Amino acid sequence: MYDVAERSGVSIATVSRVYRTPDSVRAQTRERVLEAARQLGYVPSGNARGLASRTTGVLGLCFPDYSDPDTENEAAATDEDDDHAFMLYSDQIIRGMERAARRHGYALLIAASLKGGPESLVANVAGRVDGFAVLAGTVPTADLEVISRRLPVVMVAGRRGIDHLDHIVVANTDGQRTVTRHLIEDHGLRRLAFIGGEAASPDAEARFAGFQQACREAGLPMPDAPTMRATMMTQAEGFRVAEALLDRGGERPQAMLFANDQMAVGGLHALERRGLGVPEDIAVTGFDGIPLGRLVRPTLTTVRQPMRRLGEEAVELLVQRLADRDRDPVSLMLPVSLARRASCGCG
């Protein structure tokens, strides 16, 4: 910048003005400066600008590493390997955030949490953005508490954790209740098994609560805990848990309700392997509405959540809070919708 100033015979203040407030500089001067910048290959330093102006024009997103290790390592260019090319939860949120961020003139900084201590992740992201969104379970609450005192943070999904944060979730309980009632009322099923996640997963627990509600409302026995719990909510886990469920004896359930689609797809595979027909022998449902659910056979009945909108709304919340730091914390709940497909007996 100093070079540009010198070469065009002005001060660095003027060079700065040329980029920040072009109209405040006489056209002729501006041209001289731009020409010099071009010749010198000048690229303004975003860091310096950020430092001086205390604002970066960047929003951040931290998400956990959702990748399904099994699908991840499949090699070869068969159609199979397209599967993991389908969007996961985080991908859609990224997309939504990117879109909304762009609309507001922000760029998006994304970082998945690395196993090696969230220290670096948080430091790298938090220090570089004007505000950011965190997918539940990515950043330890303690860290978040510290950071959220300095800049806007919106918690996406999960539990808010810190009550001065903005928060945005989908209607997990409501959605699971709806799909459960559908199985009970429309398909007449009564022996239902719910495959949950870890007790620490607020979303999975909220879904289970919906399952409980539906059972109670239908006069079915209301379980205290999920029939089975998966530890990872991946396909492999879904497969494993479904098999375990079948193996444990007793009367076979008429339906398996999985806490998310990835597990449900794994469950579908397990049932196929056991020679059980879906939905004739047993119905299956998921939750999320990932695209893969429409590709598997039978197609997967699920609860579709507006993942992209989740990302968009997250950005909106950030932008709003950036405009008014003192407004009350907002908590948004986005509606979900039932996707009736083949795996429950519809379609």
Next chain:
Amino acid sequence: MYDVAERSGVSIATVSRVYRTPDSVRAQTRERVLEAARQLGYVPSGNARGLASRTTGVLGLCFPDYSDPDTENEAAATDEDDDHAFMLYSDQIIRGMERAARRHGYALLIAASLKGGPESLVANVAGRVDGFAVLAGTVPTADLEVISRRLPVVMVAGRRGIDHLDHIVVANTDGQRTVTRHLIEDHGLRRLAFIGGEAASPDAEARFAGFQQACREAGLPMPDAPTMRATMMTQAEGFRVAEALLDRGGERPQAMLFANDQMAVGGLHALERRGLGVPEDIAVTGFDGIPLGRLVRPTLTTVRQPMRRLGEEAVELLVQRLADRDRDPVSLMLPVSLARRASCGCG
């Protein structure tokens, strides 16, 4: 940071060391500092750090706005609206880059080009990263020329443009030649129509070149230009162009080869609307291998490109150049593979 230093009774230099080189500080001192930081809610400024250390730990990606405006505005929660939830070209590249970046300890800054002058985009991204990837056609060559003198840039797809850039493409020509030969040799088709993009699109032109080669090799008349040209390579354009092609009279082609999948899907819709059977009446092929291609009926025969790997390799190139600025420019060509599905008569 000054506050933290004061509160813990050390100098700012020591605070800095606690975060950058923890081992160089006595454990007891370190704890005092960290505790003070915690109490004060200290978040290190990435900007300041970047300024002082002249490195950001962030890689960037600039991509054009690929969104398909038509699918974009479809409302309602029908299954239809899942379609645009499928990954596009850019999404997969983002995914690949994110993964690879994380492996190398970088975060990823993404920004789609906004219509309002690339000025801001480039300024926002280029000044904040250690290096970045550009999808062809996103940033004007002139700007790129300037920027690439200051930091590593890798051009993804398209034409390299500036010869000192690293560059990475897929085997467009080769892939289109393969799929064309497949139609000619395996399905015995001879009247082929190629729907290209704008003459300014290097990828589309490279694919057309492959089409030409295959025609020549098979002894078919070799066209000088694509049978039709689309202006946008979106579904809507594919639909429009396919109809135009049918309407222009003359003998109907036995196959339509689209320069990408999105157009091909649009073409499929047009043919269905006209009551033409695919592949009986006319075969259709695309290029890219987007997931949507497996969902449409008939499933779309296409050339699958390793989009995620494209992103991964881009990061590798950046990392390598960051390590050795003076090495010769690299130009990589990634192989593609033929996906034979129903729309050509296979599967």
Next chain:
DNA sequence: ATCTAGGGTGAATGCGCTTTCAGAAGAGGG
């Protein structure tokens, strides 16, 4: 008891830019 290494710490400088606050240069008005 004196000397020598080191490890640990602080003072000071600069990274490249934004942003007041004044001052200089024109433009009209009296």
Next chain:
DNA sequence: CCCTCTTCTGAAAGCGCATTCACCCTAGAT
């Protein structure tokens, strides 16, 4: 021709951190 009012431009003070360099202290060597 002088004075006030606009425009434009420059000087200078940071923004929050990394990093040299010098310094001090302590432990082991002599």
